[in-house]
Amino acid sequence: MCVLSAPEVFDQHPDDGVVVLLDPTPPLELHTAVREAALLCPATAIALTEER
Amino acid sequence: MSGVLIVGASAGGLTVAEVLRAKGYAGQIRLVGQEPHLPYDRPPLSKEVLAGSWPAERVFLREPARLDALGAEFILGRRAERLDTAARTVDLDDGRTLSYDTLVIATGLSPRRPPFLGDLASVHTLGADDLVGVPALRTQDLVGVHTLRAQDLVGVHTLRTLDDALALRERLRGARRVAVIGAGVLGCEIAATARTLGAEVTLVDPLPTVMVRQLGDELGSLVGALHESHGVGVRTGVGVAGLTGAAAGDGPGRDGPGGDGPGGGGPAERVGAAGLVGAVELTSGESVPADVVVIAVGSVPATGWLAGSGLSLTDGVECDSHCRAAPGVYAVGDVARWHHELLGTSIRLENRTNATQQAMAVAADIMGDGAPYTPIPYFWTDQYDVKLQIHGHIPPGARLRPLDGEPGSGRFAALAEADGVPTAAIGWNHPRGVRLARGHVTDALRSMTSGT
Numbered sequence: 411m412c413v414l415s416a417p418e419v420f421d422q423h424p425d426d427g428v429v430v431l432l433d434p435t436p437p438l439e440l441h442t443a444v445r446e447a448a449l450l451c452p453a454t455a456i457a458l459t460e461e462r
Numbered sequence: 463m464s465g466v467l468i469v470g471a472s473a474g475g476l477t478v479a480e481v482l483r484a485k486g487y488a489g490q491i492r493l494v495g496q497e498p499h500l501p502y503d504r505p506p507l508s509k510e511v512l513a514g515s516w517p518a519e520r521v522f523l524r525e526p527a528r529l530d531a532l533g534a535e536f537i538l539g540r541r542a543e544r545l546d547t548a549a550r551t552v553d554l555d556d557g558r559t560l561s562y563d564t565l566v567i568a569t570g571l572s573p574r575r576p577p578f579l580g581d582l583a584s585v586h587t588l589g590a591d592d593l594v595g596v597p598a599l600r601t602q603d604l605v606g607v608h609t610l611r612a613q614d615l616v617g618v619h620t621l622r623t624l625d626d627a628l629a630l631r632e633r634l635r636g637a638r639r640v641a642v643i644g645a646g647v648l649g650c651e652i653a654a655t656a657r658t659l660g661a662e663v664t665l666v667d668p669l670p671t672v673m674v675r676q677l678g679d680e681l682g683s684l685v686g687a688l689h690e691s692h693g694v695g696v697r698t699g700v701g702v703a704g705l706t707g708a709a710a711g712d713g714p715g716r717d718g719p720g721g722d723g724p725g726g727g728g729p730a731e732r733v734g735a736a737g738l739v740g741a742v743e744l745t746s747g748e749s750v751p752a753d754v755v756v757i758a759v760g761s762v763p764a765t766g767w768l769a770g771s772g773l774s775l776t777d778g779v780e781c782d783s784h785c786r787a788a789p790g791v792y793a794v795g796d797v798a799r800w801h802h803e804l805l806g807t808s809i810r811l812e813n814r815t816n817a818t819q820q821a822m823a824v825a826a827d828i829m830g831d832g833a834p835y836t837p838i839p840y841f842w843t844d845q846y847d848v849k850l851q852i853h854g855h856i857p858p859g860a861r862l863r864p865l866d867g868e869p870g871s872g873r874f875a876a877l878a879e880a881d882g883v884p885t886a887a888i889g890w891n892h893p894r895g896v897r898l899a900r901g902h903v904t905d906a907l908r909s910m911t912s913g914t
Contacts, residue, residue, distance in 0.1 A: 411815065411840070413897055427893025445484060449477060449818050452842065454503065454523065 412447035412456060419444055429455070464561040465490030466828065467552060469542045470568030473814060474795030476501040476523060477821035478566050478828075479534045485829045491534040492560065494552070496569075497623055498539040500529060505814050507627035508651040509844055513658060514631060521624060542569070545771040547788050564828055567768070567779050567793040568821075571761035571812065573620040576643070578704045579757070615707055617739040618755045621652060633754050637661050641742045641752035643702050645672040647843050649758035650685060654845035656754075657694050664695040664750045666742060671698060676841070678856040678878060681888060684870060685845070692846055701745040705755060708740030761812065763797045778810040783834035784827045785820060792827070794820045804836040804911050813841040838904060851893060853900040854878070854886030862888070866895045875899050883910070 412420040412429060418440055421430045436444050448456040466482060468475040471493040479491050495501075502521040510516035529536070537554070544553040551561045619630045630652075634640065640656040642649045645667035657663045665672070671679050672686035686696050742750040763778040773787050774780035778799035781787045785800045793800070795817040799810040811820075816837065823835040842851040860878040867874030867890075875895025878886040884906045889896025 414900070422894045422897065424894055446822065449480070449822065450815060452505065452814060 411450040411452065415447035415450060416440055416443040420447060463489050464550070464563050465492065466564045466566065467560055467562035468493045468566040468568055469552060470566075470570055470795070470797070471495030471497075471501050471536060471538065472568065472570055472795070472817070473501065473503065473523065474570075474817035474821045475566065475568035477818045478568065478794060478825050479532055481822050481825035482828060483532055483534075485825060487825075487829060489563075491532070493534055493536050494540055494542055494554065494560070495536065495538045496541045497625070499624055500524070500526070500536065500538070502624055503814070504622075507624060508621055508648055509655060511624070511627045512621075512631050512634070512652065512655045518624060518628060542767050545768055545773070545791075547772055547791060550790060563790060565791045566824060566828075567787065567791065567797060568795050568817075569764040569767070569797050571622065571796045572764045573622050573757070574760040574762050576702065576757060576759045578702055579618075614737070615705055615739040615755075616737045617753055618705060618757065620757050621648065622761070630754075630756065634659055634661065637754045639752045640664070640754045640756065641666060641750050642756045642758060643667075643742065644758035644760065645669070645686075645696070645698065646758060646760060647673060647676055647841070649756070650689070650845055651843060652756050652758060653689060653694055654692070656756075657689075657692050658846065661754075662695075663693075664697060664742075664752065665689060666697045666700065666702060666744065666750065668701040668745075669698060672696060674858060676852070676856070678858050678860045680860070680862050680869070681856060681878070684890075685850070687870075688846060688848060695750075697744070697750070700748075703743045703745050705739055706741045706743055706749070708738040708753070761796070763799075763810070765797060780808065783836075784832050785824050785835055786827070792824045794824050800835060802836055803834045804907055806911075809839075811837075811839050813839065815840045838900065838907070847891075848872075849889075849891055849893070851889040851896045852886055853896060854884075854903040856886045856888075860885060865899055866892065877902055 413422055419433045419436045421432050423430055448458050468478055475493050479493060482491060501523045503523055506516060506521050511518060511521060541555040542552050543555050551559050553559050617633060619633060621627055621630055634656055638661060640661040641664045642653045643666050645665050650673055653663050653665045671682035674682045677685060689696050739755050742752055742755055765775045765779060768775055778797055779787050779793035781793050781798055781800040783801045783803045785792050785794060785798055787793050796812045798820060799808050801808045819837050820835060826832045838853050839855060840853050842849060856878040857880045860880045862869050863877045863879050865875045865877060869876055873891040875892040876888045877884040877899055878888060884902040887896050887899035887903050
């Protein structure tokens with residue numbers, strides 16, 4: 411689900427499908443998509459650290 | 463300002479609260495939860511929790527500190543009993559009345575109760591003839607036996623809540639024979655878990671194919687074959703007539719005389735063998751011996767408390783395309799039936815991903831930037847070493863079109879097609895393949911709705 415929500419930030423390994431983090435500090439315009447990805451992750455495996 | 467009142471403190475309700483705050487909502491948010499627990503995740507209940515590979519605490523969706531930071535009030539262990547849409551109030555079972563500006567109904571599902579559970583256990587195997595040496599004792603003289611109903615039998619379980627899962631986990635320890643009634647997603651997952659734990663498992667369903675409602679005939683047959691390859695007795699196409707109790711001295715762990723052999727028969731078992739479930743009676747006349755019976759015959763939307771509210775409650779809370787049921791009233795998750803504008807029909811989805819996605823849509827609508835909610839349904843199931851992922855909908859007669867790997871092998875991606883149109887993307891141990899295949903489904907849906 412995270413790759414669908416934010417393909418610029420997440421990808422899947424071609425063999426096992428495990429998520430690959432492409433961008434650990436995504437730009438502002440992707441923040442909404444990344445927050446959605448974290449909410450939708452079936453394994454609740456995405457941890458966000460937000461700085462103001 | 464009475465703020466937002468969310469009835470239901472599971473994934474859907476929690477997400478509404480979180481997204482409201484993320485969008486800058488500063489008003490009051492209250493969540494009412496029937497269970498005593500903080501919000502937790504249900505999919506692991508039939509898998510990791512039941513198997514014992516996860517401690518129970520791991521299912522909680524958020525750390526307490528993160529919930530504190532939400533600035534929402536959690537009213538737990540309380541049930542909503544009545545909604546008044548004119549006064550905009552909800553009555554709780556402790557006598558309190560809560561008012562709201564916006565209400566979100568997120569009460570989810572209750573396990574469906576099969577008709578055979580309500581009947582007297584008509585065939586009770588404990589009879590006078592079984593009691594050697596006590597020829598004068600008749601069945602009706604045994605205290606409790608004549609009033610014993612199938613639902614009272616020890617060892618009969620359903621699974622919806624965390625507490626249900628923990629109780630069943632205890633029961634499965636040392637269980638020798640497990641019968642699972644209902645071969646939907648939940649029943650299949652429980653059967654796989656029980657089998658992996660080492661029990662002899664029988665899976666019973668009156669429909670001809672395992673998971674046919676979710677997977678159609680062709681893919682459902684593959685899941686049935688998967689269970690058979692693991693040694694599960696798959697009994698499809700046959701109904702359940704009733705449950706019977708164990709005969710005297712019967713029950714789990716009756717490996718030797720006295721019925722208190724290893725592997726079962728803890729103190730709780732000594733309530734008397736008469737109270738233990740012994741078998742599932744099939745409509746074919748066969749009897750499936752079982753010391754644990756799990757009933758997983760589907761669920762019904764938990765809308766009983768909304769009776770008399772004026773809301774339309776035919777198979778869930780009926781909503782418009784924005785998930786609005788009435789002015790100031792929304793529904794999310796398993797309980798919500800809404801008009802899906804792309805599909806042109808009203809649907810209700812019982813899956814985890816929808817609870818979150820729909821909650822995001824509802825929170826946006828509450829904040830005034832909503833849009834029609836038009837998701838591609840998605841669900842997954844884990845059984846044995848297989849992760850099965852489905853985007854879209856698989857009608858009963860759909861054909862599988864392989865994209866990568868062969869259906870029936872250990873790994874493949876495929877499309878389900880109805881009349882040549884892709885309706886679902888399927889990944890069988892193929893997470894990347896299913897994501898790529900999803901594009902075919904969205905394209906077909908778009909061309910269908912815009913083309914004609």
